[in-house]
Structures are given as C-alpha cells and as structure tokens.
Amino acid sequence: MKGISGAKLILLQPTPNKGVGGWASQLGVSPHHRVWLIAFISFLTFASLFTLLTTTSRDNSNAAHLSAQFSSSIPLSSPLPSHIFDTLLHYALASNSSSRMDDGDLRAIASVLRRRSPCNLLIFGLGQETLLWRALNHGGRTVFLDENEYYAAHFEERHPGLEAYDVSYITKVKELPDLLAAARAQVKTECRPVQNLLFSDCRLAINDLPNQLYDMPWDVILVDGPRGYHPSSPGRMSAIFSAAVMARSQGAGSTEVLVHDYEREVERVCSEEFLCVENMVGHTDQLAHFVIPRSAAGSADFCANRTAATSPSVPSGSS
Structure with missing residues (x-):
C-alpha cells in the first residue's frame, strides 16, 4: 500500500473574475x-x-x-468546315431511302454549295434533302418554299430556325402550252425577264411571298418542287420562271440555278425557255445546272441566242 499512501492529490480551482476576458x-x-x-x-x-x-x-x-x-472572334457567317461537310454528304449518300436524290445529283448540288456557301440559298420544295441543304449552307440564309402549308409548318415546328413558306400555285402541268404562249406574248410587259415579281400580273409569276424575298440577291436557287408527275399537278413552270426573273433582277453577280427532274418535259422546256441553253454549264440525267448573269432593266428577252420557239406537247405525267 506504499504506493497508494504516498500519492499526492492535486486540486485545480478556477480563477475568479476572468470570464471571457481572462x-x-x-x-x-x-x-x-x-x-x-x-x-x-x-x-x-x-x-x-x-x-x-x-x-x-x-x-x-x-x-x-x-x-x-x-x-x-468566331465569324457568324463562317462556312462549314470541310471535314464536317464531307461527313454530312457521306451519310446522305449512304442513305437507303427510296425518295432521296441520285448520287450524281446530290454530289453536283453539294459541289455548288461547297463553292458558294455561306450564301443566300432559295429552294423550291421540301423533302428528303431539306436538312442536308440547310446544314451545308452553314452561316448563310436558306429559305424553302413549298406548296403544302401544313408541311412547311411541320418542318418549322420540328426544326427550330428553319425558314419555310407556303406558295399557292395556280398552274397545272396540262396547261403548259397555253402558259408558255401567254408568257411569250407578254415577254416585254408582264412577263419580262427583269422585274419585281411582287407586282407582276404574269400568270407564271409567284407574287405571294414575303416582300423581303423579292429584294434578296440569291446566290443559288434549287428548283425541286412543286409536284409535277401528273397532268393536274401544279408543275414547275412558275418556279422556273420566277427563279429566272429573281436571278436576273437583284444583286451584282450571277445566280446559279439548278433544276431537278430535268428529264421531264415541263422542267426541260421551261428551263430552255427562261434559263436558256447558253447559260447551261452542266447536267446529269436528272439535274440541269445554269449560271444566270444579272440583266439590265430593259432586257427584251430571256435568251440571247434563241433559235426556234419550243412547241411543247401536253404532258401526260412523269417521264
């Protein structure tokens, strides 16, 4: 017990009056x-x-x-990088959709857009390639025109930012001979090659578009609509005529016009009448490519080297 009895007890007492300030x-x-x-x-x-x-x-x-x-520092109107352009075109060509354009036509149109974009691009017709054309013209303005207002609204709803307008066509494929005869008779007045279509009374003129579209200097115009495979279809007479006038009437350079389904009579005859053989720079089996120079306001005719007037038959449908 020695160890216990020898221990000392130490008591700790608090110091008074220190508190917080201790x-x-x-x-x-x-x-x-x-x-x-x-x-x-x-x-x-x-x-x-x-x-x-x-x-x-x-x-x-x-x-x-x-x-x-x-x-x-990033240009708002910069063109699509070439590797992305090539990738989009590759997948479009690889598509097995039965409604898409032939490979040669796709490549030809893409070649024009590669060279001209970003540009002002006007396209008649909505379809399988709509989103492709819009993407390839990155940084430019792409406008689509279609005969079906519900289809145009559907595309705009599904793809925000896409610009599409509906067109009311008053023509029919079976009226081609009469329409051409009337246009030739009025080529110096209502159907002249240089004019503002908004105020035109030519039967082939499209004059119900937003006003701004008539003042736009279009760089490229693609005619791939409206329908033209049946005698009662609207046909592309108005689209080709209006494209020819728009190409000649605005801007200082030239406009490249591409007409799809060129093998059909309406497309071929109207292209020769209003876009002119002397302006054709290339074609495939189904696509014709024209380069239309700007014309003076007093231009008397569409084609400078017109030889003989084309006498179209009444189309019976698609060829």
Missing part, C-alpha cells in the same frame, strides 16, 4: 486596450472579406470579358 487579463491588457484590440481584429476580418469578394468579382468579370472576346 486571456486579456493574463496578458496584462487593460480594459481600454482590450476594446482597441477587438476593434483591430474586426477591421482585419472585414478587410479580408472585402478583398476576397472584390477578387472574385474581378475574376468573373475577366472571364466574361474573355468569353465575349472569344465569341466575337
């Missing part, structure tokens, strides 16, 4: 100095917090400024 009393700080010490510590805390907030705000401002500079 540490200050031990340091020998007077109450007056204690107030200044607390004020100094509070000032340091406030200064540190203010510096932190200011630095964070400055960093955010710099980041926003750099982001704005980076965004503004």
Whole structure:
C-alpha cells in the first residue's frame, strides 16, 4: 500500500473574475486596450472579406470579358468546315431511302454549295434533302418554299430556325402550252425577264411571298418542287420562271440555278425557255445546272441566242 499512501492529490480551482476576458487579463491588457484590440481584429476580418469578394468579382468579370472576346472572334457567317461537310454528304449518300436524290445529283448540288456557301440559298420544295441543304449552307440564309402549308409548318415546328413558306400555285402541268404562249406574248410587259415579281400580273409569276424575298440577291436557287408527275399537278413552270426573273433582277453577280427532274418535259422546256441553253454549264440525267448573269432593266428577252420557239406537247405525267 506504499504506493497508494504516498500519492499526492492535486486540486485545480478556477480563477475568479476572468470570464471571457481572462486571456486579456493574463496578458496584462487593460480594459481600454482590450476594446482597441477587438476593434483591430474586426477591421482585419472585414478587410479580408472585402478583398476576397472584390477578387472574385474581378475574376468573373475577366472571364466574361474573355468569353465575349472569344465569341466575337468566331465569324457568324463562317462556312462549314470541310471535314464536317464531307461527313454530312457521306451519310446522305449512304442513305437507303427510296425518295432521296441520285448520287450524281446530290454530289453536283453539294459541289455548288461547297463553292458558294455561306450564301443566300432559295429552294423550291421540301423533302428528303431539306436538312442536308440547310446544314451545308452553314452561316448563310436558306429559305424553302413549298406548296403544302401544313408541311412547311411541320418542318418549322420540328426544326427550330428553319425558314419555310407556303406558295399557292395556280398552274397545272396540262396547261403548259397555253402558259408558255401567254408568257411569250407578254415577254416585254408582264412577263419580262427583269422585274419585281411582287407586282407582276404574269400568270407564271409567284407574287405571294414575303416582300423581303423579292429584294434578296440569291446566290443559288434549287428548283425541286412543286409536284409535277401528273397532268393536274401544279408543275414547275412558275418556279422556273420566277427563279429566272429573281436571278436576273437583284444583286451584282450571277445566280446559279439548278433544276431537278430535268428529264421531264415541263422542267426541260421551261428551263430552255427562261434559263436558256447558253447559260447551261452542266447536267446529269436528272439535274440541269445554269449560271444566270444579272440583266439590265430593259432586257427584251430571256435568251440571247434563241433559235426556234419550243412547241411543247401536253404532258401526260412523269417521264
């Protein structure tokens, strides 16, 4: 029991009157100095917090400024990078859809867009290639015209940003001979090659589009609509005539016009009548490619080297 009886007991008692300020009393700080010490510590805390907030705000401002500079350095009308262009065309050619264009026609149109885009592109007809044409003309303006207002609205709803308008065609394929005869008779008046179609009374003129479209200098026009496979179908007489007038009437350069289904009589006859053989620069079995120069306001005829007037028969349908 020696170890136990020899132990000493140490008792710890609290020091009176120290409380919160005990540490200050031990340091020998007077109450007056204690107030200044607390004020100094509070000032340091406030200064540190203010510096932190200011630095964070400055960093955010710099980041926003750099982001704005980076965004503004990217051209809004830059063309589609070539590898993306090639990829989109590759998958379009690989499609097994029965309603798509032939490979040669797809390649020919894509070649024009590769060279001209970003550009003002006007397309008659909505279809299998609609989204492809819009994508290949990245940075440009692509406008679609279709005979079916519900189809146009459907495309715009499904694909935000797509610009499509419906057209009311008053022609029929079976009326081709009469329509051509009337256009030839009025070639110096209502059906002249240079005019604003908005005010035209020519039977072949499309004059119910938004006003701005008539003032647009179109770089490329593709005629792939409306329907023309039946005598009672609207046919593409108005589309080809209007494309020919638009190409000649606005801007300072030339317009490339492509007509699909060129093997059919309506497309072939109207192209020769209004786009002219002397302006043809290439063709496939189903696609004709014309380059139309701007014309003077007093131009008397569509074709400078017209030889003999074409006498079309009454089309019986698709060929």
